[in-house]
Amino acid sequence: MKKYIFILTFIIPVFVFTSCTESDDEFFASTTLTANDLIEVSLTGDEVTVSSNIPRILPQTTNPFDIFLTSTSRKMFFNYTIQKRNSNNVWEYITPSNIVLLNGENQTGSYISGIAVLDAIDTTYEYESKITLTTGQYRISFDPEIVTLNAQNAVMVTVKTSVTGISNNMLEFTIN
Amino acid sequence: MKKISYLLVIFLSINAFSQSNSTAYDSLPSPILSKKSELKIDVFHFVTYGRLGISYERFLNKDFSGGITGIFLNKKSTRDNFLTDDTRTLIDYQIIPYVRYALSKSATNLYYLEGFVNVNGGNYKELTHLNNGSADYVVITKHRYTDLALGGSIGYKLYLKECFVIDLTVGIGKNILQENSPSTVARMGINLGYRF
Numbered sequence: 001m002k003k004y005i006f007i008l009t010f011i012i013p014v015f016v017f018t019s020c021t022e023s024d025d026e027f028f029a030s031t032t033l034t035a036n037d038l039i040e041v042s043l044t045g046d047e048v049t050v051s052s053n054i055p056r057i058l059p060q061t062t063n064p065f066d067i068f069l070t071s072t073s074r075k076m077f078f079n080y081t082i083q084k085r086n087s088n089n090v091w092e093y094i095t096p097s098n099i100v101l102l103n104g105e106n107q108t109g110s111y112i113s114g115i116a117v118l119d120a121i122d123t124t125y126e127y128e129s130k131i132t133l134t135t136g137q138y139r140i141s142f143d144p145e146i147v148t149l150n151a152q153n154a155v156m157v158t159v160k161t162s163v164t165g166i167s168n169n170m171l172e173f174t175i176n
Numbered sequence: 177m178k179k180i181s182y183l184l185v186i187f188l189s190i191n192a193f194s195q196s197n198s199t200a201y202d203s204l205p206s207p208i209l210s211k212k213s214e215l216k217i218d219v220f221h222f223v224t225y226g227r228l229g230i231s232y233e234r235f236l237n238k239d240f241s242g243g244i245t246g247i248f249l250n251k252k253s254t255r256d257n258f259l260t261d262d263t264r265t266l267i268d269y270q271i272i273p274y275v276r277y278a279l280s281k282s283a284t285n286l287y288y289l290e291g292f293v294n295v296n297g298g299n300y301k302e303l304t305h306l307n308n309g310s311a312d313y314v315v316i317t318k319h320r321y322t323d324l325a326l327g328g329s330i331g332y333k334l335y336l337k338e339c340f341v342i343d344l345t346v347g348i349g350k351n352i353l354q355e356n357s358p359s360t361v362a363r364m365g366i367n368l369g370y371r372f
Contacts, residue, residue, distance in 0.1 A: 025358050027264035027301060031314050057311050066311040153260045155303060155314045 030156040033058060033065055038161040039078060039142055046175045050080065051103070051128040052116050054146060054159065067125070071148035071157045074118040076125045078146045081111045085137040102128040115149065139172040206283035208338050208371060209238060216343055216369030218247065226251030231367055238278070245272040245365070258299060259316055265358045268298040272363070276331070285334045292363060294325040294349045300356045323357035325349035335371065343367040
């Protein structure tokens with residue numbers, strides 16, 4: 001019994017004390033801005049166009065904010081998904097096969113990461129993609145955050161935004 | 177966590193070993209008691225953080241001792257990566273005067289309680305908002321701090337050949353002067369030393 005008391009004498013403090021070491025003192029180098037209407041979506045025939053033009057010097061209520069000087073990143077990304085209503089009236093996620101990239105980069109999977117790339121004269125992060133869809137009922141949903149990519153040695157910038165002209169950052173439409 | 181688990185295993189192993197071997201010697205006066213000084217090197221800080229930790233302990237009587245620990249330096253990679261890693265503070269040095277009270281009767285293996293003061297200094301980083309004349313921007317900046325922590329520890333000592341010592345310490349202190357220093361400082365050590 002005495003031995004177990006001795007053992008407990010150490011076990012309990014070790015777990016209590018070591019849960020509060022200096023490595024718990026964490027630092028996240030990130031800053032968040034707000035700027036509305038930085039993502040656009042439009043529908044023409046069977047094509048959906050998604051675009052985003054983010055000024056490097058982003059207007060704010062007081063002084064404008066320099067995204068590139070803060071993040072040193074030439075890329076910013078945002079995520080969106082496309083769902084199609086199936087024959088059972090259930091929405092299911094689709095990975096579109098016909099995407100034409102006009103500006104920036106895409107990473108496609110269960111969702112699409114649209115990557116806006118800073119232009120040659122360092123003024124605007126640009127992204128534009130045209131997605132051709134087959135007949136059916138669709139909805140496209142946006143995560144209304146644009147985040148700098150790979151800002152490992154600087155400050156990560158997150159821009160809270162909205163999608164121009166649609167509410168709740170979701171657009172429901174039908175392709176005939 | 178892995179390092180902490182190793183430390184725990186070492187604690188328990190030495191504890192079990194000492195429990196099975198100490199009773200026959202406990203009733204005899206130990207020559208250890210006539211040796212009043214102890215010098216130790218901290219293996220834990222050296223292996224985990226690349227820091228140099230040295231302690232001197234003076235035995236005042238059978239129950240009480242006082243000492244001082246100095247922990248200095250950091251690995252070059254730790255210093256180099258500080259601005260870009262995810263830690264907010266980096267402790268450069270710690271000077272720790274302490275007083276210990278022996279909880280066990282045995283002179284060859286014993287538990288102790290410790291009260292300490294930890295004078296610690298180093299760097300902290302924060303986000304600084306600047307303006308270049310046309311726009312605001314944010315950078316990571318590094319600053320110095322010095323603080324003083326008060327804390328307590330428990331520990332275990334095992335003497336081998338009446339002069340070599342293994343000294344294990346676990347404790348925590350709270351910094352009380354600066355708001356940008358680490359709020360707490362851990363007092364952990366696996367010390368190997370010599371008593372003379």
